[in-house]
Amino acid sequence: MPDADSRHGPLDPAPDAGWTDARPRMGFFTDTSVCIGCKACEVACKEWNDVPGSGLDLLGMSYDNTGALTANSWRHVAFVEQPRPAAPAVDAPGSSAAAGPQFLGMPGARPPGRDTGAQTRSDFRWLMMSDVCKHCTHAACLDVCPTGSLFRTEFGTVVVQEDICNGCGYCIPACPYGVIDQRSGDGRAWKCTLCYDRLGAGLTPACAQACPTESIQYGPLDELRERAAHRVATLHERGVPQARLYGHDPTDGVGGDGAFFLLLDEPEVYGLPPDPVVTTRDLPRMWKRAGLAALAMAAAAVVAFVGGSS
Structure with a gap:
């Protein structure tokens, strides 16, 4: 486990884990501004990795039938409904009370006291995001695994070896994003592997390969960060000031993520923690x-x- 001091600066996790022949760190950049919610990534992930089907579970959350990342859903396409902002309410002469915009979809989706740009919106909109394991630079799940089932690959990603996992479940509360889950009737931990078998063969992970809009982009992490910064600048120039990156900063509480996102609203709106911190720091x-x-x-x-x- 990295010492406390090393958690405050950039780190290349594969060499730090002992890989002398580490490859360039690979990861995902998910641009939610072009996600159309087709769920092709979910299907491709299940097919390639032989992930069991979740069945048809109508959750009452629009078209989101998976609900969250689970042992049987390694990619989860979130649908967040944002109706048009409500008109100011007139309670009494001279009253300045106003009914704020109502946000549907992800629980707790309206961060109090923050400007999410609703004041400049005049119509209904969908926010869609394909969520996945973040493959943290400082991964708490690695710190607490007693069997070595979880390991850091030469690409800097984090993988579970299901044949070594003893089902202790320590990794589940250790994850600051709530990604890892135990499969019912199995007991072992499961999550995205960033298609480790495909990476070794020089192939693109199944979800990114199947994405029709290139919302999910795969490649060397340094290149993806440059591409993402350019995309945010472009959106700002086009009048989308709410566009922001999440999980890209190597000096944040987890040392940056191997899978990061371009969001069009606050992280909480998408069900993401605003300031994640490695739980074993x-x-x-x-x-x-x-x-x-x-x-x-x-x-x-x-x-x-x-x-x-x-």
Whole structure:
């Protein structure tokens, strides 16, 4: 596990994990501004990775029948409905009360006190996003796995080896994004592998290969970050000031993500944590303190024993 100090700066995770022949770090850039919600990525992921079907589960959330990333949904296309902003309410003469815009879709989708651009919108819109494991630079799931089932690949991605997983479930609460899940009737942890088998053969991951609008883009992470920054600048020039990147910053709480996104609203609207932090960041300090406490207790016991003998 990286020490606490290394968590505050950029890191190439594959060499840090011991790969002497590490490849360029590969990842996903998902541009939600061109996602059409076709779910081709979900289908391609299931077909290539032989992920069990989830069945038809009508969740009451528009066309989103998967609901979230799970052991049986390694890609999840979120549908967020945003009706047109409501007209100001007139409660009484001189009243300045106004009924704010109502946001449907993801629970808790309206971050309080933040300008999401609704004031400049005049019509209904859909927000769609194909979510996936973030393949964090500082992956807490790796820190807590007791069997080595989770490992860092030479491409910088994070993969679960299902034949080694013992189903302990430690990785599930460790993930700051809530990505990892245990399969019912199986007990083992499952998530996106970024199609590790395809990467080794020089192929594009199945979801990116199937995406008809190039909303999901795959490639060297450094190139994707440059491409994403250019795309955000273009959208700003076209009058979309709400366009922003999420998970691209190598100095954030997880050291940046191997799968990052262009969003058209606040992260919470899409069901993403606004400021994710690696959940094991304090472990080195905790172990150090525990060790010092154990040494102090041992020293006290020796002193007591020696004193009692004399």
